[in-house]
Amino acid sequence: MKMIKQLMNEDAHETTGAYRIRHPKRRQGKDDQWYHTFELEDATGSLQGFAKIKEGLTKDAFIDNKRMVCRIKTHQRQDEVYIEVLSAAAWVAGTSSPIDLLPISQCPCPDALQALMDFRNALTNAHLKHFVDCVFSNDELALPFIASPASLNHHHNLPGGLLIHSLETAEMVGRMGAEQPDRVELGQVAALFHDIGKVRTMTRTMKRTSLGFVIDHDALTLEMLAPALTILERRWVDGATALRYLWTWNHQPKRGTPMMVMAEVLRAADRISSGIDAEQQAYDGAPHWKQGAQLPTRPYPQRFWRPRQQPMLGQPS
Numbered sequence: 260m261k262m263i264k265q266l267m268n269e270d271a272h273e274t275t276g277a278y279r280i281r282h283p284k285r286r287q288g289k290d291d292q293w294y295h296t297f298e299l300e301d302a303t304g305s306l307q308g309f310a311k312i313k314e315g316l317t318k319d320a321f322i323d324n325k326r327m328v329c330r331i332k333t334h335q336r337q338d339e340v341y342i343e344v345l346s347a348a349a350w351v352a353g354t355s356s357p358i359d360l361l362p363i364s365q366c367p368c369p370d371a372l373q374a375l376m377d378f379r380n381a382l383t384n385a386h387l388k389h390f391v392d393c394v395f396s397n398d399e400l401a402l403p404f405i406a407s408p409a410s411l412n413h414h415h416n417l418p419g420g421l422l423i424h425s426l427e428t429a430e431m432v433g434r435m436g437a438e439q440p441d442r443v444e445l446g447q448v449a450a451l452f453h454d455i456g457k458v459r460t461m462t463r464t465m466k467r468t469s470l471g472f473v474i475d476h477d478a479l480t481l482e483m484l485a486p487a488l489t490i491l492e493r494r495w496v497d498g499a500t501a502l503r504y505l506w507t508w509n510h511q512p513k514r515g516t517p518m519m520v521m522a523e524v525l526r527a528a529d530r531i532s533s534g535i536d537a538e539q540q541a542y543d544g545a546p547h548w549k550q551g552a553q554l555p556t557r558p559y560p561q562r563f564w565r566p567r568q569q570p571m572l573g574q575p576s
Contacts, residue, residue, distance in 0.1 A: 260359075277326065279362050327348065404455060460479070508522050
C-alpha cells in the first residue's frame with residue numbers, strides 16, 4: 260500500500276493504496292468525457308486526482324471523506340504529481356491501519372500524525388495494536404481526537420493539543436515503565452486514550468460543548484471505548500480489565516494505593532506532560548532572569564518559580 264508521501268517522490272507508475280476521497284466533483288473535460296475530480300488524502304499528504312466515469316466508478320464511489328482502496332496510476336505534469344484512479348473499492352478494517360488514513364488536512368499538528376503512526380507500528384502486542392486500530396476505525400472518535408484541544412485555558416490549549424498531550428504521556432510512560440516490560444504497552448495505550456472523553460466535552464474551535472458543562476471527560480472514557488474494549492476482551496480478557504482499571508482506579512472510593520504500579524506511572528506522566536507545557540506557556544517571552552511566572556488558568560492562576568543559575572567560580576555573575 261503506497262502512501263501519498265511516497266507517491267510524491269516516485270516516477271509515474273501503477274500501484275495500489277488506501278486513501279480518503281476529499282472534495283469530489285463531477286466535471287466535463289475538453290474531450291467531452293465526464294470525470295470525477297477530487298483529492299486523495301491520507302496521514303502523510305494529499306494529491307489531486309481524477310477518474311473517468313465508468314462502470315464501478317460512479318458518483319457513489321466518490322463521497323467526501325470516504326475511505327477507499329484504489330488502483331491508481333501516477334502522472335507528472337512539470338513538477339506536479341497527480342493521480343488517476345483506475346478502480347476503487349470501499350476500505351474495510353484490516354486492509355491497512357486506519358491511522359494511515361487519518362486526513363492530514365483535519366489535523367492542526369501534522370507532525371503528530373507521523374508520531375501516532377510510529378507509536379502504533381512500534382506496538383509489539385498484537386491485541387493492543389488491534390485495539391488501537393478498532394478505536395481509530397471510528398471516525399466519530401478519530402477525527403475529533405486529532406483536532407481537539409487538551410484544555411481550554413491550561414495545558415496544550417490549542418487545536419490538536421489533545422493528540423500532542425496524549426502522545427507525550429504515552430512516550431513518558433514508555434520510559435518510566437521500562438522496568439515492567441510486560442505491562443508497559445498496556446500503560447502506553449491507556450495513556451494514549453486517557454483523555455479521549457475530551458472529544459465530547461470540547462471542540463476544535465476551543466469551545467466547551469453542552470455536555471462538557473455538566474459531565475467530566477473522565478466519566479465518558481469507558482462509554483466511548485466500550486466497542487473496542489468488548490472486542491479486546493474476546494481476545495485478551497486481562498488486557499481489557501487492565502485498561503479499564505488504569506482509566507478508573509483514581510475515581511474509585513477508598514482507592515488507596517493502586518493495585519497496578521502502572522497506574523501511578525500513568526498519573527505521573529500525565530501530570531509531567533501537562534505541567535511542562537503549562538510552565539513553558541507561563542515563561543513564554545519572559546527574560547531569562549525572571550524567576551516567577553503564572554498562567555491565567557481558571558478558577559485560580561497556576562504559578563511557577565525557577566531558580567537562577569549560579570555562575571561558576573571565576574565567571575561574571
